[in-house]
Amino acid sequence: xxxxxxxxxxxxxxxxxxxxxxxxxxxxxxxxxxxxxxxxxxxxxxxxxxxxxxxxxxxxxxxxxxxxxxxxxxxxxxxxxxxxxxxxxxxxxxxxxxxxxxxxxxxxxxxxxxxxxxxxxxxxxxxxxxxxxxxxxxxxxxxxxxxxxxxx
Amino acid sequence: xxxxxxxxxxxxxxxxxxxxxxxxxxxxxxxxxxxxxxxxxxxxxxxxxxxxxxxxxxxxxxxxxxxxxxxxxxxxxxxxxxxxxxxxxxxxxxxxxxxxxxxxxxxxxxxxxxxxxxxxxxxxxxxxxxxxxxxxxxxxxxxxxxxxxxxx
Amino acid sequence: xxxxxxxxxxxxxxxxxxxxxxxxxxxxxxxxxxxxxxxxxxxxxxxxxxxxxxxxxxxxxxxxxxxxxxxxxxxxxxxxxxxxxxxxxxxxxxxxxxxxxxxxxxxxxxxxxxxxxxxxxxxxxxxxxxxxxxxxxxxxxxxxxxxxxxxx
Amino acid sequence: xxxxxxxxxxxxxxxxxxxxxxxxxxxxxxxxxxxxxxxxxxxxxxxxxxxxxxxxxxxxxxxxxxxxxxxxxxxxxxxxxxxxxxxxxxxxxxxxxxxxxxxxxxxxxxxxxxxxxxxxxxxxxxxxxxxxxxxxxxxxxxxxxxxxxxxx
Numbered sequence: 045x046x047x048x049x050x051x052x053x054x055x056x057x058x059x060x061x062x063x064x065x066x067x068x069x070x071x072x073x074x075x076x077x078x079x080x081x082x083x084x085x086x087x088x089x090x091x092x093x094x095x096x097x098x099x100x101x102x103x104x105x106x107x108x109x110x111x112x113x114x115x116x117x118x119x120x121x122x123x124x125x126x127x128x129x130x131x132x133x134x135x136x137x138x139x140x141x142x143x144x145x146x147x148x149x150x151x152x153x154x155x156x157x158x159x160x161x162x163x164x165x166x167x168x169x170x171x172x173x174x175x176x177x178x179x180x181x182x183x184x185x186x187x188x189x190x191x192x193x194x195x196x
Numbered sequence: 197x198x199x200x201x202x203x204x205x206x207x208x209x210x211x212x213x214x215x216x217x218x219x220x221x222x223x224x225x226x227x228x229x230x231x232x233x234x235x236x237x238x239x240x241x242x243x244x245x246x247x248x249x250x251x252x253x254x255x256x257x258x259x260x261x262x263x264x265x266x267x268x269x270x271x272x273x274x275x276x277x278x279x280x281x282x283x284x285x286x287x288x289x290x291x292x293x294x295x296x297x298x299x300x301x302x303x304x305x306x307x308x309x310x311x312x313x314x315x316x317x318x319x320x321x322x323x324x325x326x327x328x329x330x331x332x333x334x335x336x337x338x339x340x341x342x343x344x345x346x347x348x
Numbered sequence: 349x350x351x352x353x354x355x356x357x358x359x360x361x362x363x364x365x366x367x368x369x370x371x372x373x374x375x376x377x378x379x380x381x382x383x384x385x386x387x388x389x390x391x392x393x394x395x396x397x398x399x400x401x402x403x404x405x406x407x408x409x410x411x412x413x414x415x416x417x418x419x420x421x422x423x424x425x426x427x428x429x430x431x432x433x434x435x436x437x438x439x440x441x442x443x444x445x446x447x448x449x450x451x452x453x454x455x456x457x458x459x460x461x462x463x464x465x466x467x468x469x470x471x472x473x474x475x476x477x478x479x480x481x482x483x484x485x486x487x488x489x490x491x492x493x494x495x496x497x498x499x500x
Numbered sequence: 501x502x503x504x505x506x507x508x509x510x511x512x513x514x515x516x517x518x519x520x521x522x523x524x525x526x527x528x529x530x531x532x533x534x535x536x537x538x539x540x541x542x543x544x545x546x547x548x549x550x551x552x553x554x555x556x557x558x559x560x561x562x563x564x565x566x567x568x569x570x571x572x573x574x575x576x577x578x579x580x581x582x583x584x585x586x587x588x589x590x591x592x593x594x595x596x597x598x599x600x601x602x603x604x605x606x607x608x609x610x611x612x613x614x615x616x617x618x619x620x621x622x623x624x625x626x627x628x629x630x631x632x633x634x635x636x637x638x639x640x641x642x643x644x645x646x647x648x649x650x651x652x
Contacts, residue, residue, distance in 0.1 A: 064391060064401075065384055065532060067525040069580045070253040071403065074521045075263040075314075076235065079228035080369055087368060097368075097429045099375065101222040111227040115267035124525045125401045162227075216543060216553075217380060217536055219373040221428045223555065226369045232521055239520060249520075249581045251527065276373045277553045374557040379567040379618075380535035387532065405526040415531040419571035466531075 047156045053191040054131035056089045072121035085130040109164040116160035126152040136193040140174040199308045205343040206283035208241045214278045224273035237282040261316040268312035278304040288345040292326040351460045357495040358435035360393045366430045376425035389434040413468040420464035430456040440497040444478040445469045503612045509647040510587035512545045528577035541586040565620040572616035582608040592649040596630040597621045
């Protein structure tokens with residue numbers, strides 16, 4: 045079953061080439077690797093908003109996020125050397141968390157092969173407890189990612 | 197928030213020691229690695245039912261499964277050298293798919309740190325299309341995993 | 349101690365950004381990941397000569413190679429998000445094997461951080477036994493990689 | 501060519517089962533994964549001497565080591581689900597470095613499949629500069645690993 049998606053509301057696209065060691069015993073990209081791709085896409089999203097990673101894992105705006113939830117639906121496999129596009133948007137923002145949505149398009153086979161999402165939580169770098177996402181950050185995301193929903 | 201779970205209905209437990217290279221830039225086990233653990237647990241589940249892996253990726257009963265869905269809720273991090281237990285059961289069986297449920301208990305910190313699930317689909321090794329799970333296999337699972345629900 | 353190298357005789361350079369999950373418990377790129385980079389560089393080398401990977405792991409010229417030896421000297425660490433250049437050349441060709449040489453330059457810290465090499469062996473895809481590298485392939489490499497030594 | 505080795509002087513043996521995602525596009529354990537195994541073996545070596553890892557990457561004796569050199573000769577492949585034994589000894593100790601030697605035996609195919617070595621350097625956790633290995637540590641290693649050579 046061919047899947048169709050509208051990618052027009054995804055502000056970030058990251059191109060990734062399937063690496064030799066990401067293909068597993070079944071000759072397809074291992075299911076766990078998709079979550080590596082999602083992580084790269086989320087870091088890329090923040091870079092395209094103008095922030096860089098610090099060596100300690102915080103971003104240059106001082107915010108630190110941890111992953112609270114991940115999920116992925118796999119429609120078709122990705123194979124060795126396939127060229128993929130990871131489309132990424134933020135679906136909604138809650139008090140201290142963000143929900144990313146990802147689509148993976150396989151340029152080689154010309155189809156959407158997976159859809160995923162992930163919730164990350166903003167934590168205080170000292171206490172590691174959840175803290176509200178600053179209002180200025182929410183405004184910044186709304187400017188960058190027009191379709192985001194603020195649920196608070 | 198401490199999470200409590202009843203593991204008595206999980207027939208398979210796999211012990212895993214966090215490996216040095218599974219810890220990432222945030223000094224915790226990378227979120228994608230949990231899906232590696234789930235895959236190991238699913239293979240272990242089938243081994244404890246008496247089947248081994250063939251070099252081509254099928255099991256010794258001739259069945260071939262692909263992952264259709266994965267998800268994980270992360271409650272607390274796992275750190276370098278922590279000892280984990282992955283509890284695994286099959287929650288339900290549909291026509292051509294199985295849904296596994298996993299709990300991860302951190303023996304070092306003495307708490308449940310994650311809960312996940314994954315749907316795998318039985319495919320024909322030649323056509324790679326979904327095919328019904330054989331009745332004999334379903335009976336075998338019902339004997340091994342008492343709480344499984346058959347939804348068909 | 350600062351290391352200096354002449355990269356003018358390396359025909360292939362591959363740029364790689366350190367990925368979040370490649371950084372390990374010591375907050376540096378894990379030592380094993382350098383061999384992932386070398387593998388990517390060797391595949392990239394063959395692509396820049398005009399060949400692509402087939403799904404079965406052979407290249408489009410029908411040749412199949414297995415790794416017989418790997419080594420790496422680490423001079424300085426690479427950190428999260430560093431931009432690296434992997435310089436790659438073939439140092440020598442023997443009867444059925446090639447020896448690659450790699451240098452890793454860290455653009456972020458502006459120094460050479462590692463030097464490695466790897467021997468790959470040309471095998472018959474059916475018997476998996478070493479077979480001589482075809483003369484036409486050697487000529488092709490000599491054109492592409494001027495400083496290569498043919499030791500046979 | 502069958503390789504024979506005398507493992508009687510190796511004080512540490514670590515058993516590892518090849519994991520599904522360690523097998524790559526060529527259906528063998530990826531060449532870089534051997535260095536993951538060596539790292540696990542080196543950590544296991546130190547645990548069997550009675551030390552544990554701290555969350556910051558030092559061991560419980562306060563020592564911190566970085567990898568300066570790695571190498572591996574591959575004799576035969578390892579396949580999905582093979583059971584491996586990693587034999588580990590320290591070949592020699594220099595002023596601030598140790599050289600580990602590793603042999604990998606494949607229990608499934610009943611042959612030695614690889615031999616490797618790795619140099620690790622003792623560094624000051626604050627300056628990250630090499631510092632001499634304490635005399636008491638050298639004596640301790642000589643007791644644990646009878647064939648070690650002290651080159652200083």
